[in-house]
Amino acid sequence: MTLKLTKVDDLIRHEHAWVGPEDKCFFLREYTARAGYAHGETNDIISNLKKKMDRRGKPEWRWKEWAIDRVGRELRGVIGDKAMRTVTIVPMPPSKCKTDPEYDDRVLQIARIMTAGLSCDVRELVLQRESMPAAHECEEGQRPKPADYFANFYVDEDVATPVPTRILVVDDVLTAGAHFAGIKRRLLERFPEVILFGCFFARRVLPKAEDDFRGFVPDQN
Amino acid sequence: MTEDLFSQAAASADFAERAVSPMRELGAYEALWAEQGMSVKRLAELFRENPGALPSDIFADNTKALTMASTVLAMLREKGICRFGLRIHRAGEYPRRLRDAKNPVELLYFQGEWELVETPCVAVVGTRDPSDEGRRRARRLAQSLVKDGRTVVSGLAQGIDTEAHTAALEAGGRTIAVTGTPIGDCYPPENRALQNRLARDFLVISQVPVYRYAQQTPQYNRLFFPERNVTMSALTSATIIVEAGDTSGTLIQARAALEQGRKLFVLDSCFGRGLKWPEKYLERGAVRVRDYEDIRGALASDAEADES
Numbered sequence: 016m017t018l019k020l021t022k023v024d025d026l027i028r029h030e031h032a033w034v035g036p037e038d039k040c041f042f043l044r045e046y047t048a049r050a051g052y053a054h055g056e057t058n059d060i061i062s063n064l065k066k067k068m069d070r071r072g073k074p075e076w077r078w079k080e081w082a083i084d085r086v087g088r089e090l091r092g093v094i095g096d097k098a099m100r101t102v103t104i105v106p107m108p109p110s111k112c113k114t115d116p117e118y119d120d121r122v123l124q125i126a127r128i129m130t131a132g133l134s135c136d137v138r139e140l141v142l143q144r145e146s147m148p149a150a151h152e153c154e155e156g157q158r159p160k161p162a163d164y165f166a167n168f169y170v171d172e173d174v175a176t177p178v179p180t181r182i183l184v185v186d187d188v189l190t191a192g193a194h195f196a197g198i199k200r201r202l203l204e205r206f207p208e209v210i211l212f213g214c215f216f217a218r219r220v221l222p223k224a225e226d227d228f229r230g231f232v233p234d235q236n
Numbered sequence: 237m238t239e240d241l242f243s244q245a246a247a248s249a250d251f252a253e254r255a256v257s258p259m260r261e262l263g264a265y266e267a268l269w270a271e272q273g274m275s276v277k278r279l280a281e282l283f284r285e286n287p288g289a290l291p292s293d294i295f296a297d298n299t300k301a302l303t304m305a306s307t308v309l310a311m312l313r314e315k316g317i318c319r320f321g322l323r324i325h326r327a328g329e330y331p332r333r334l335r336d337a338k339n340p341v342e343l344l345y346f347q348g349e350w351e352l353v354e355t356p357c358v359a360v361v362g363t364r365d366p367s368d369e370g371r372r373r374a375r376r377l378a379q380s381l382v383k384d385g386r387t388v389v390s391g392l393a394q395g396i397d398t399e400a401h402t403a404a405l406e407a408g409g410r411t412i413a414v415t416g417t418p419i420g421d422c423y424p425p426e427n428r429a430l431q432n433r434l435a436r437d438f439l440v441i442s443q444v445p446v447y448r449y450a451q452q453t454p455q456y457n458r459l460f461f462p463e464r465n466v467t468m469s470a471l472t473s474a475t476i477i478v479e480a481g482d483t484s485g486t487l488i489q490a491r492a493a494l495e496q497g498r499k500l501f502v503l504d505s506c507f508g509r510g511l512k513w514p515e516k517y518l519e520r521g522a523v524r525v526r527d528y529e530d531i532r533g534a535l536a537s538d539a540e541a542d543e544s
Contacts, residue, residue, distance in 0.1 A: 017288075017326070018326060018327070018328060019254060019255055019256045019290075019326050019327055020251060020254075020255040020256070021255060021256045021257075021258060021324075021327045021328060022252075022255045022256065022257045022258075024257045024258060024259045024260070025259050026258045026259040026262065026305070026309075026322075027258060039252055041251070041252065041255050042328070043328045044328040044329055045321070045328060045329050045350070046351065047349045047350060047351055049349065053351065054349070054351035054352060054354055054355050055350075055351030055354040056354060057328075057329070057351075058351060093251070094251045095251060098250060098251040101250070212252060217328075220321065220350075222348075222349055
């Protein structure tokens, strides 16, 4: 059975504060953000995916590699090889810079698995000036806003040509959508004509109405 | 249209074009249900005739679908429901095991934590008018299931269902309701607080179309109750029947469980009361159990078989 992506449309957009009606954002899976415990396959994949870099070399590391592979394959399956050739795939920059010991290029790896063996345009088109705290580790109210990401992101001119016409920004999890809003603004500033899509492996659903916009991620094991 | 045509369209079209829009699918599903003569069976036939189709492929009038979706959202808001989830066949998180049902549902509404369906789920069901002993048995069973880390699934009806849900809660366990009313509606009304608690802290699932339900009389809406039993069986690995009469709606679930290849447990106490159904289902493959230990043994051997 072929699965399809789901669009962030009028029914669910309110759960992602920074995603606007004009945004073309898609996701494959959903998980309920719960503090303390989590059930289900999607939660499992995401908590493995987000294992911190200091776990590298430990036996559990293979679960991170497994999750990256799984996510890449699933996204490739739902987007389709043909469609993938029609876009420039841009991985969402991680929260840390390349020189940071916590630098985690899992999204880039996912993009590579999505396009393995295909002649696709995958570009790290957007980089960041400084490491930022991971959004899910911030105190409530202290989380970076789109303007903060926008200020920290820059277009890597070394790979800016040819000018992309359709960009698919890939990320693992859609929470409030601040990263997406930040990268969108940066990309549109540099490439005003570009058609921009966001593709996320999963979106988080908040368990209760009063938790709107708090944006938990599953526990780190 | 054949499966081939749909998959060709999927392969060639833009990924954005072929993505599922939950709002549109909700509207299309509700609009299909609003058509005269629509039933679970008829709807399933439509999807069998159109393999690979989404509700919006069958109900293609996008404007009408979106109008219907707005109507339904307004109806739900009026009932105090602002947040709920959907599961749509062919989108992510739709449970494959629902396809084991004879007339599988294409769209489900839910409130609460969807992931609970991925925990080990066992249905405890029975008559709305049980004996005192039946009530006690339902409670003991639910408590034992909770102790073993299982999730108690039932239908939020009076009698056995209510006992199963409340005993699971009292034991500190997880419980899921699969209702025969739309989300936002409750039957019986005295279970409103229980349903609200399950929706808030656990999971309430409904396949019942909101608009259609509001348009027709209770006489027709009663037909949704047996349908949810079929879905409940498909969602769970086993069904336990605590107590039921020969004409009980519970037997719909018994039949569905066997048809879907699920385990069906019938308590010993159902036998020897002059009822025909226990023997009938025993012949068809049900397992007669004296107590929870028998059930635990059978569920454990099932789990081992799954792992091997």
